[in-house]
Amino acid sequence: MRAILTKRVPFLLLTLFVSSVLIFVATEILPVDVARNMLGQFAPQEAVDALNERLGMDKSPLERYLRWLGRVATGDFGESTSLRSPVGPLIIKHAINSGILAGAALLLIMPIALLLGIVAGLYPNKFADRVISLSSLTATSTPEFVVGVLLLLVFAVKLRVLPGSSALVVERTALETPSKLVLPVLTLAIVDIGYVARMMRASMIEVMRSAYVRAAKLRGVPFHRVVIKHALRSALLTPVTVVMLHINWLVGGIVVTETIFAYPGLGQLMLTAANARDVALLEAGALFFAIVAVLSQVGADILYIWLNPRARMNSA
Amino acid sequence: MAAHDYQILLERMLRSGLTRRSLLRRSAGVIGATALAGISGLAYPPSWVAAQTAPAGPPKRGGTLRYANTDPLKPLTDPATVDSLGASDCVRFVADFLTHVDEKNLPHPYLLESLDASPDLKTWTLVLRQGPTFNTPTPRPIDSDDVIFNFKRWLDPKLGTSMTGLLTPYLDETGIEKVDSRTVRLNLKAPTNTLPYDLYHYAGAIVPREFEGDFLKQPWGTGPFELVEYVAGEKFTVKARKNYWRQGADGQPLPYLDQVISIDVKSQSPAYVAGLVSDQFDVALGIDYSAYRTLKEQHPDIVLSKVRSAGTLLFRAHVDTKPFDDERVRLALKLCQDRKQIMELALADTAFEGTDDYVAPEVDPAWYPLDPPKQDLERARSLLAEAGHPNGFETEMQYPAAPEFIATASQVYAQQAKQIGVNIKLVPMPADAYWAKWTDWTFCAPYWSHRPLATMTLGLALRSGAAWNESHYADKKFDALLDEATGTVSVDDRRNVYSRLQPYLREHGPFAEPLFNYALAGQTKRVQNFKPTAFRYGIFTDTWIE
Numbered sequence: 125m126r127a128i129l130t131k132r133v134p135f136l137l138l139t140l141f142v143s144s145v146l147i148f149v150a151t152e153i154l155p156v157d158v159a160r161n162m163l164g165q166f167a168p169q170e171a172v173d174a175l176n177e178r179l180g181m182d183k184s185p186l187e188r189y190l191r192w193l194g195r196v197a198t199g200d201f202g203e204s205t206s207l208r209s210p211v212g213p214l215i216i217k218h219a220i221n222s223g224i225l226a227g228a229a230l231l232l233i234m235p236i237a238l239l240l241g242i243v244a245g246l247y248p249n250k251f252a253d254r255v256i257s258l259s260s261l262t263a264t265s266t267p268e269f270v271v272g273v274l275l276l277l278v279f280a281v282k283l284r285v286l287p288g289s290s291a292l293v294v295e296r297t298a299l300e301t302p303s304k305l306v307l308p309v310l311t312l313a314i315v316d317i318g319y320v321a322r323m324m325r326a327s328m329i330e331v332m333r334s335a336y337v338r339a340a341k342l343r344g345v346p347f348h349r350v351v352i353k354h355a356l357r358s359a360l361l362t363p364v365t366v367v368m369l370h371i372n373w374l375v376g377g378i379v380v381t382e383t384i385f386a387y388p389g390l391g392q393l394m395l396t397a398a399n400a401r402d403v404a405l406l407e408a409g410a411l412f413f414a415i416v417a418v419l420s421q422v423g424a425d426i427l428y429i430w431l432n433p434r435a436r437m438n439s440a
Numbered sequence: 441m442a443a444h445d446y447q448i449l450l451e452r453m454l455r456s457g458l459t460r461r462s463l464l465r466r467s468a469g470v471i472g473a474t475a476l477a478g479i480s481g482l483a484y485p486p487s488w489v490a491a492q493t494a495p496a497g498p499p500k501r502g503g504t505l506r507y508a509n510t511d512p513l514k515p516l517t518d519p520a521t522v523d524s525l526g527a528s529d530c531v532r533f534v535a536d537f538l539t540h541v542d543e544k545n546l547p548h549p550y551l552l553e554s555l556d557a558s559p560d561l562k563t564w565t566l567v568l569r570q571g572p573t574f575n576t577p578t579p580r581p582i583d584s585d586d587v588i589f590n591f592k593r594w595l596d597p598k599l600g601t602s603m604t605g606l607l608t609p610y611l612d613e614t615g616i617e618k619v620d621s622r623t624v625r626l627n628l629k630a631p632t633n634t635l636p637y638d639l640y641h642y643a644g645a646i647v648p649r650e651f652e653g654d655f656l657k658q659p660w661g662t663g664p665f666e667l668v669e670y671v672a673g674e675k676f677t678v679k680a681r682k683n684y685w686r687q688g689a690d691g692q693p694l695p696y697l698d699q700v701i702s703i704d705v706k707s708q709s710p711a712y713v714a715g716l717v718s719d720q721f722d723v724a725l726g727i728d729y730s731a732y733r734t735l736k737e738q739h740p741d742i743v744l745s746k747v748r749s750a751g752t753l754l755f756r757a758h759v760d761t762k763p764f765d766d767e768r769v770r771l772a773l774k775l776c777q778d779r780k781q782i783m784e785l786a787l788a789d790t791a792f793e794g795t796d797d798y799v800a801p802e803v804d805p806a807w808y809p810l811d812p813p814k815q816d817l818e819r820a821r822s823l824l825a826e827a828g829h830p831n832g833f834e835t836e837m838q839y840p841a842a843p844e845f846i847a848t849a850s851q852v853y854a855q856q857a858k859q860i861g862v863n864i865k866l867v868p869m870p871a872d873a874y875w876a877k878w879t880d881w882t883f884c885a886p887y888w889s890h891r892p893l894a895t896m897t898l899g900l901a902l903r904s905g906a907a908w909n910e911s912h913y914a915d916k917k918f919d920a921l922l923d924e925a926t927g928t929v930s931v932d933d934r935r936n937v938y939s940r941l942q943p944y945l946r947e948h949g950p951f952a953e954p955l956f957n958y959a960l961a962g963q964t965k966r967v968q969n970f971k972p973t974a975f976r977y978g979i980f981t982d983t984w985i986e
Contacts, residue, residue: 288714
């Protein structure tokens with residue numbers, strides 16, 4: 125574990141540094157008058173110029189980058205120009221919302237997808253496998269906006285059993301009204317379950333054909349013990365690692381799902397920031413995603429080593 | 441009350457079927473200022489709202505109304521500097537306006553008891569109503585010093601309010617005169633008939649003179665609600681005030697509702713359509729065409745309204761940049777429009793034909809009845825040839841990618857322009873990026889929101905040197921016609937001016953105008969007595985829920 129962290133922490137810092145440069149350069153390209161954005165189109169030019177000066181927008185890009193980096197290092201991400209409030213709390217608040225949605229989605233996706241993948245992998249080309257494979261493929265290849273709108277039509281519009289909008293009206297988080305999470309979670313689950321199930325199936329088939337599983341069978345070990353004791357742990361390696369890397373997508377990349385259901389998560393916040401060319405918010409959001417990406421990568425590595433004794437030996 | 445104004449009011453009221461007695465009752469109780477009725481006129485039957493239900497029964501008190509705001513809830517600091525409908529809605533709940541413009545585009549005094557103009561429209565007398573009080577830490581009645589405080593703020597260019605652009609053409613600070621504690625006189629430097637409407641502009645909420653500039657810290661006004669919270673980009677909540685100055689039908693102070701919550705739905709139609717249908721929202725304002733069509737075809741239980749508005753799409757050019765500096769080129773670009781095709785593909789029956797003159801038929805009461813211009817490709821080609829472009833030319837046109845109908849209309853228009861040899865390279869832009877530099881684009885597709893009188897838009901957009909003169913148009917003859925129209929109180933006289941102004945703009949103006957659109961809204965049946973307007977404001981003072 126220590127070895128992983130020793131290896132990964134410098135990598136994490138390097139990734140964050142490179143990301144910060146890229147993010148800064150990308151946002152520099154945007155033709156934005158930050159002060160004009162903040163003060164509005166009717167503000168007198170003198171006020172705009174004064175604010176630009178106060179914000180240091182009259183300095184060179186390098187100077188501004190270093191100032192920005194210095195502020196970020198002390199935890200000050202600046203102020204959002206489109207929402208006129210400190211960026212740090214905004215990111216945290218929306219990240220919590222996205223985290224709740226992602227967590228709920230993962231809780232649904234993992235057991236179902238793994239179970240389906242195991243069944244399909246244990247009985248390849250049999251009826252159950254064909255049904256699971258076909259429905260997985262169909263679900264995976266259907267875009268989120270189609271799945272989301274279909275679910276809305278059925279459950280919110282026709283049957284009227286679930287809320288059609290997941291906007292937080294009086295709630296602080298969606299946990300106060302869990303029914304608002306159902307449709308977005310289902311949308312994510314339908315799209316993702318097929319993907320993970322197919323991966324689990326392939327992994328299971330491969331493991332079941334491996335020499336040590338065959339040996340166990342020949343030794344007369346009961347089938348269920350072969351599966352649970354010998355095959356499952358190895359078969360989980362690939363899907364679990366991939367799912368860990370999915371966390372980044374679930375936390376920040378579910379713009380479509382959040383938008384369809386008006387759910388106030390990070391994806392929607394970033395979309396708003398991009399539309400409003402809110403540089404400070406975009407920079408902080410992108411940096412946050414970079415951190416989540418690197419941390420989930422580290423998490424995936426740790427999990428991989430825990431599941432795989434050979435890797436554990438190598439890393440020791 | 442000037443005699444001729446009274447005559448105008450009398451004539452119009454009688455024409456609309458009212459008796460002299462009801463006229464007197466109305467002029468005393470509602471209109472207050474005859475000038476307002478004279479300006480607005482009642483020339484059209486009140487068929488502005490295509491679908492609206494009468495209240496199901498007597499008003500009920502209590503409950504929370506939740507409405508989807510399709511306009512962003514931008515950060516809110518000073519009511520005078522708001523530049524979005526969403527944020528202005530929040531202010532409107534808490535702070536009243538001097539006037540009110542109703543769903544038929546008629547102005548009424550609101551915080552004012554009366555608003556009278558001199559015959560030459562250069563002296564306006566504002567008399568405050570007795571009763572409204574500010575919800576300041578120590579509540580106190582509004583007085584003329586508060587009104588003067590607000591006028592001075594609006595005229596201060598350093599504040600950065602859109603009110604400055606509306607008022608400065610005819611008012612400066614020296615023209616504001618305090619007559620007594622309830623009366624303010626405005627001595628204008630130029631006559632205007634738009635004052636009652638300008639005072640209802642979304643940045644014109646009246647704050648007390650103790651106000652220091654941050655509305656979230658000092659949410660003070662005389663309005664029917666009090667601010668609970670405002671979260672930019674997400675929502676705001678207001679709760680009923682206990683001692684509002686207006687009374688409901690049950691003799692108790694308005695509003696009927698306990699609470700109103702507005703949710704920023706980021707213009708996403710799936711969210712508000714599903715939200716309306718599944719009872720997450722009670723009202724959705726400013727809905728788009730696709731949502732309107734879906735709700736109309738599939739959800740008869742949602743009450744839809746379609747209000748004719750002067751909101752308009754333009755294809756406009758800088759008149760000081762080649763090749764658009766040649767009037768013949770601009771006219772050719774108007775004549776190539778097939779309006780019906782553009783409307784059909786962009787907005788179908790939620791739009792009506794544009795006029796190339798900014799005057800929305802049957803919205804501005806003084807509209808002079810001219811048929812919309814027809815497509816004339818032959819004349820367009822010959823105009824281009826005369827201007828030295830026998831084979832047409834190539835140009836770029838920027839347009840905002842949202843709302844969607846602008847993109848569709850721009851694409852159809854580009855195809856139509858090809859027929860006269862003008863090859864328009866379309867440059868779609870994110871809406872915010874487009875609007876950040878909207879006056880800079882040489883040739884582009886701006887949208888102008890609803891203003892009840894065409895003179896209001898024309899004064900902002902086309903008068904020589906005006907703040908929002910995005911086409912750089914400067915035409916003395918047009919300016920003179922506009923001055924004449926703006927300084928005319930009688931609708932018939934103004935129509936007379938429009939009979940010269942409209943054809944002039946159609947020939948010489950710097951823009952093609954394919955369409956006007958309707959303001960669309962949806963509400964559930966439990967919402968009673970809500971009257972959507974072309975302004976798309978969320979006003980629920982007289983609304984209740986079943």
